[in-house]
Amino acid sequence: MANFGGHAIPGVFFLLFGFWTTIKTILHHYWRTHQQKGKPLMPPAFKKMEYFEGGFAVFASFSGIMVEQFVVDGPHAHLYDTVNSSWVKQMNWQHSTMYMFYGIYGIAQVACTVSSLVPIGVNKLTLSLAFFVEGFLFYFHVHGRTLLDAHCHSLLLVSVFSAAAGSMLEVFIRNNIIVKLFNACMFILQGSWFFQIGLVLYPLSGPKWDETLHSNAMFITMCFCWHLAMAMLLVTSTCCMVWFIMRRFSGRRRDIEIGMRDTSNKNGSQKALLEESDEE
Amino acid sequence: MANFGGHAIPGVFFLLFGFWTTIKTILHHYWRTHQQKGKPLMPPAFKKMEYFEGGFAVFASFSGIMVEQFVVDGPHAHLYDTVNSSWVKQMNWQHSTMYMFYGIYGIAQVACTVSSLVPIGVNKLTLSLAFFVEGFLFYFHVHGRTLLDAHCHSLLLVSVFSAAAGSMLEVFIRNNIIVKLFNACMFILQGSWFFQIGLVLYPLSGPKWDETLHSNAMFITMCFCWHLAMAMLLVTSTCCMVWFIMRRFSGRRRDIEIGMRDTSNKNGSQKALLEESDEE
């Protein structure tokens, strides 16, 4: 799908996934640091979130594959054209393959949540493999493109492989909030960079970019760093917002419930936070 | 052995090794999570499996070396031809070298099982080195090949070096089921990819592939991802099968032995699983 839409749609998905991961991480963190001695069980809402995430991944990847295959100029599930002795629409097949691995991630995510027999961490491993496959296919994707096109896609690989490495790390280091937020940051970076690629290669308005100019490639490199800074800002502000909403919301509820234990609780939560960070 | 058979034979071995590793891992895991307080000793069957694995590796690598050396057009243990001032059949010597390292792995595996003086983990280190040597020799193997041939072998390196890294990780992180299954997945991927290489370079039927066509190389890249997905599916389904067979088999035995403790045991096993994954 070599047009602006074909880059904007995955961009939206990765942006949403990044924000979703940030919110989930902060909710988990809030719950862990504010949890009361009497109720050590995880609230069922968290499990529902995991199911939703997995289900959505399966649904989105299935739709993605269908669209790639049965769009008007798609391969319609034909792989090899024996008449012309050539492969049919390799680009669409490659995108379908990428989507399939995100679908596998969705299945693993649901399986991990449903059954305690599935080892915890399998979902992160499949997510890491999904990113790896995406990066792997993109790496061999850029052959024979113009300088700017190839450079844009190479920069994308930086965020894709960082996300793959970060997710792999989560298999071994679970519940480390910094790793989780770093990954969220990489998802957002990837999403916003997809938009940027779309805007550079298929500008909505104005003249086309000169794809062979070295100074354009240099600007794009710098622009990638700005996207990184913006992704860090977005993750940070989302974290703050969620945290303060949770505090206000649960503070009020607790006020009604238990009156004036607030101050001691707040101190407790801070200490818990400190201890948690230390023990990692 | 530049023919289909020469790629199919190692393929079969790696496929078998992958399935064997999966089954062993799940049996170990089942035993660990279902083990009763009264019998903390590992059943002797596990030790026998380790001996068998090591012995088989030594036997297979010895046979492999013999075949490579004394096949009709082999080097017959001659390294340098002083008459023509040239090396004799370097390909066969390289394959012999690869086999030798798998033989060393077999010896280390047996030694680790026999004597408690051999540090645990040495077998995984030698396995990792065997994969490393295989990848190392393949890496310098592809010089001067056609585009498709070189690309197929480069993709093989991805699975070989992943297996080497995964086995090295097992030296330090023992008993992590995800690492073990990931390795099994890489062994199966390598095995099935050997078959694929054989089929692409020496097709059993139909026309030969055009080894210089870029679109063929692109298809092969995508195909590698499909093999990865299939390897993941095979490992998962093998795990499920072994797990349910074990459950049915041991459930019935225990029913006879101890009557109706079944429900509490099942809960216990799930909790044990959770704890185990957490402590990693």
Add this chain to the structure above:
Amino acid sequence: MANFGGHAIPGVFFLLFGFWTTIKTILHHYWRTHQQKGKPLMPPAFKKMEYFEGGFAVFASFSGIMVEQFVVDGPHAHLYDTVNSSWVKQMNWQHSTMYMFYGIYGIAQVACTVSSLVPIGVNKLTLSLAFFVEGFLFYFHVHGRTLLDAHCHSLLLVSVFSAAAGSMLEVFIRNNIIVKLFNACMFILQGSWFFQIGLVLYPLSGPKWDETLHSNAMFITMCFCWHLAMAMLLVTSTCCMVWFIMRRFSGRRRDIEIGMRDTSNKNGSQKALLEESDEE
């Protein structure tokens, strides 16, 4: 800022940062090993040091950006020149981007010190990203330079990416004195190497270097190793100096306070040191 000053200024900052990190590390270490049972709280001076470091980073990066933008031949905050259809002063924009990330580090450092809600380690992550961005931009910076210029900047990348990796390691392995001193060493190496680059490309006196001669590039490679040795020497001697000053200073104070407990305390401190190193 393609002149000697443009390389000397960042050089000074990195040198100072290296010495500052060394001194901070040793003070922390001294305090931890000499801390008395009765006062387990960190002295407020450490918090002030963290604030100072963060504030200084923000201030320096802000000044840096302003200077790069509003210097006489700077871009004056113009990014694209629509008249000539070209980017304005990309070099200055790139340097501003690098400074911005050090500013982000400063903000994270202050935030980490102010609030216990910010996970410990975020400051090190942002520092690591700042180094990564610096290396990333430098990597694409060297296109089309002379052999010697490109080689000097490539060697700089070795120290930049080592510092990025070392800082990332600190996110996970906190309070390991060797990691901290290694990072300090890399900061000093980077600082002194900036000076060296300035001296090689824009010599203060004498003839210009022949930037295309291979033997010059070889000498520069060796020279980088000498800088590394010197950085190690500087870190070591700073450590010794700080340690002995602290010992003399605190020894005298304690003498007055508690008389003759000195010998037993010293042994205690050595044992504490040993234990600490062992538990890492």
Add this chain to the structure above:
Amino acid sequence: MANFGGHAIPGVFFLLFGFWTTIKTILHHYWRTHQQKGKPLMPPAFKKMEYFEGGFAVFASFSGIMVEQFVVDGPHAHLYDTVNSSWVKQMNWQHSTMYMFYGIYGIAQVACTVSSLVPIGVNKLTLSLAFFVEGFLFYFHVHGRTLLDAHCHSLLLVSVFSAAAGSMLEVFIRNNIIVKLFNACMFILQGSWFFQIGLVLYPLSGPKWDETLHSNAMFITMCFCWHLAMAMLLVTSTCCMVWFIMRRFSGRRRDIEIGMRDTSNKNGSQKALLEESDEE
């Protein structure tokens, strides 16, 4: 020193260092697993071994620098020849730099042993840096050599960087016998490979090798794997020899001392070994 001797001398040193490390590791291991409850202190012989190692490294590196500088055709401490405007004997200066870093290792080794104030692990860090610098200089050393010469030195880099990585690992994972023996193996591999390089480039007898022939490079690649196998064999057999000598020697002494506690002790040692390996 472009002759056979110039490669054989470092070869001998690395071989000796490899064997020394193996023996030291096994002695430590034997002592740790056989140590009696009553005497938890490390025997003074171990400290003396560390002093000897450090002192020898300092002495050898000092001699090496002196020889490189003041050999008949050496640079005699002149760096730049102002008459011809050229660098003097860069090769000798590079070798001197390498030796200097091994000297720094020696100093760190002695300092670590003398004073408990020096953090444990600093010696391994300096050893890692020494290998890194060696590899770093060799990497830029091979420019403009013949195919075979460059390839031989590239293969050397594999063992050098493996030794650097292994030593770096020892900073964080101390007392892991597998890491220590792996490093010893890499030292021996490096030593024997130096001999091989000497034999290939400056053969003692027979015709010179054709340094541009691809099949020679292929043979050398395979030969490197054989050296690796031999290094593994040498480390293993040294371990076994030292272990059995220690057992016989200390068994007899203990027999005289405490009579017939032998059997129970042996079991204990095996259990200790198992536990140790498990806790890693």
